[in-house]
Amino acid sequence: MTTAHILLVEDDAALAELIIWHLEREGHSIEQTADGEEALLRVSESHFDLVLLDWMIEGLSGIEVCRRLRRMPETRSTPIIMLTARGEEEDRLRGFNTGADDYVTKPFSPRELVARIAAVLRRTRPAINGERLEYSGLEMDLAEHRVRRDGHAIALGPTEYRLLRHFLEHPGRVFSRERLLDSVWGQDSDIELRTVDVHIRRLRKAINLGERPDLIRTVRSAGYALDAEEVA
Template identity: 75%
Template sequence: MAKGRILLVEDDSALAELLVYHFTREEFEVERTADGEEAMLLATENPPDIVLLDWMIEGVSGIEVCRRLRRHSETANVPIIMLTARGEETDRVRGLETGADDYVTKPFSPRELVARVGAVLRRVRPALAGEQLGYSDLEMDIVSHKVKRGGQTVALGPTEFRLLRHFLEHPGRVFSRERLLDAVWGHDSYIEPRTVDVHIRRLRKAINLEGRPDIIRTVRSAGYALDADGTA
């Protein structure tokens, strides 16, 4: 299983190839483009776990791509690291104020960037930091395959466990049925998208113990999200 999916937006082909090599070696899945418009399309069609975004790409600038990604509901919570030769403090502040989560000035060490990506992903995907996942009053032990809600053990089937794990790794993110099929059942699955609804119902029944609030939110015409406060 890949450590995470990266969208690399970089128009320096030599640097892009170097980064793809290093991230692939560290077991990341990398999708690459040099074009801002294509980056927007790729990110919204299948949101990555993190975006590495060059400021000075051709066409739509990296800073504008960052701004648009933050405005789009599908990508509003996707971490973004800006890559740029602009090292002035005002530029760094502008990038961060636009919505970037981190800022790496060129030239940089690929190993440093791999470490930065790992640090950001550990903040947003706790599974990368250890064996425990948690959100609101839900707890999951990945190794022992045990789930608790409010301290009470929850019995889940294998599919519901994988489904909940995916939600716990991306709290607040809205996933369509098709994306849940890819993430939980795999790209080669022939299961009908409506089958996801059946497993969502089973998962809800299992974790909504003793009348606890429904922590899985149905987002009309979009899909499902793990969302304790109903803001997804």
């Protein structure tokens, strides 16, 4: 099952609580706000795999939030699902033309919403739903639990394997140490931040064996990314 870090922008408290309960039951991690300006602030500070966006929030409208998300380089390709009571064809077309990936009309079944999210994630992150992840000569076979670079087998410990899988699922994106702790070790982990650096060094040593170009980019004061373009 593909799990995701999701931002829910919804000002109906009861509906937001219901959505969060169903999505967390599916293994997703959720952050929620009722304010469009705060939503833009949150996406500038943290990476989200998908945004659930109510059209009719107060203040900055959902359609304007969608428009601005599509203008921001860091969220240009982030999947967006609009939630709205506006079901007319013209409104749906306006949502799609603004950049929404899907459109769910209220009232809706939580099971339908879960299915729509899964479908959008399959469409926008197809490699995660298969058995193989690939990036710049790195290959991870999820079924056989094997890793290769340029055809050569690479031995990884369990933590390095999970760390590399996370990077392969989000190539090119920079993750802070805190975000890596949450995603790879779990939100309830009491591991210290410097532990991330230790495992990054081990992962680097394993995948760069034989003087291969370093695919893990260190971004000062920000974190790490799997980034072949930087190497090039």
